[in-house]
Amino acid sequence: MRxxxxxxxxxxxxxxxxGHSDFDTVAGWLSTPEINTWLTSEWRSVAVxxxxxxxxxxxxxxxxxxxxxxxxxxxxxxxxxxxxxDRSAAVWCALGDLRxxxxxxxxxxxxxxxxxxxxxxxxRSLNASIMATNVASIRLFEKSGFRRVGSIRYGVVxxxxxxxxxxxxxxxxxxxxxxxxxxxxx
Amino acid sequence: xxxxQKEVLEFxxxxxxxxxxxxxxxxxxxxxxxxxxxxxxxxxTFMEKQSGITIEPIDVTLENFDTVEKIExxxxxxxxxxx
Numbered sequence: 001m002r003x004x005x006x007x008x009x010x011x012x013x014x015x016x017x018x019g020h021s022d023f024d025t026v027a028g029w030l031s032t033p034e035i036n037t038w039l040t041s042e043w044r045s046v047a048v049x050x051x052x053x054x055x056x057x058x059x060x061x062x063x064x065x066x067x068x069x070x071x072x073x074x075x076x077x078x079x080x081x082x083x084x085x086d087r088s089a090a091v092w093c094a095l096g097d098l099r100x101x102x103x104x105x106x107x108x109x110x111x112x113x114x115x116x117x118x119x120x121x122x123x124r125s126l127n128a129s130i131m132a133t134n135v136a137s138i139r140l141f142e143k144s145g146f147r148r149v150g151s152i153r154y155g156v157v158x159x160x161x162x163x164x165x166x167x168x169x170x171x172x173x174x175x176x177x178x179x180x181x182x183x184x185x186x
Numbered sequence: 187x188x189x190x191q192k193e194v195l196e197f198x199x200x201x202x203x204x205x206x207x208x209x210x211x212x213x214x215x216x217x218x219x220x221x222x223x224x225x226x227x228x229x230x231t232f233m234e235k236q237s238g239i240t241i242e243p244i245d246v247t248l249e250n251f252d253t254v255e256k257i258e259x260x261x262x263x264x265x266x267x268x269x
Contacts, residue, residue: 020243
């Protein structure tokens with residue numbers, strides 16, 4: 001699967017299914033302290049190895065995609081807790097190449113993931129949970145159309161302090177997409 | 187050293203908190219959600235230590251890991267390949 005979008009500086013941003021050859025790269029990114037600090041506790045409490053990434057990718061409740069920028073790997077966007085009965089999933093993402101910050105790349109990649117989720121996977125709703133101190137991600141999700149629906153007070157320990165988790169949701173109607181039904185997929 | 191189904195079940199009970207009485211060797215572990223990705227990695231580390239094999243990320247598939255029977259068969263194959 002490959003979908004394309006052009007970034008504002010004409011760099012092509014795309015996402016594709018994560019493959020075996022990507023595990024090392026993604027493990028390296030998610031191990032980086034500046035990225036790992038924002039992940040959920042399971043990721044923060046273990047060594048993030050290619051084997052762990054492989055195990056996460058193997059789990060049928062996850063869908064991991066590599067974001068590429070100008071053809072080069074630059075981040076990961078993912079669906080987790082994918083529920084095929086309730087047709088919902090949790091969204092998370094990480095810009096792997098931190099030199100690319102501020103260029104709108106993850107916004108494009110997230111938009112491609114949202115399209116994939118609602119159109120190809122026929123999901124009915126998405127959600128996300130972000131540390132209140134992760135201002136950049138909160139801004140990213142808000143700009144991508146996610147709606148802030150609440151917060152989980154003291155939902156996470158970050159750098160030794162209790163921090164709230166901000167909770168978001170998104171439905172196809174929020175981003176101008178129709179509601180996919182199993183029948184409409186043909 | 188080889189790895190037996192009994193050893194895998196004992197590890198799952200003592201380290202992952204999964205009662206072995208509830209498992210049978212053909213029961214899906216991962217695809218059913220009995221164990222999650224992070225527990226799977228702990229199991230892989232245990233398998234490597236017990237059997238002396240090296241498990242590559244590309245080996246991490248449902249065909250190799252989804253049941254205790256498949257795990258035992260995978261370890262046997264890996265040991266034969268490295269012999």
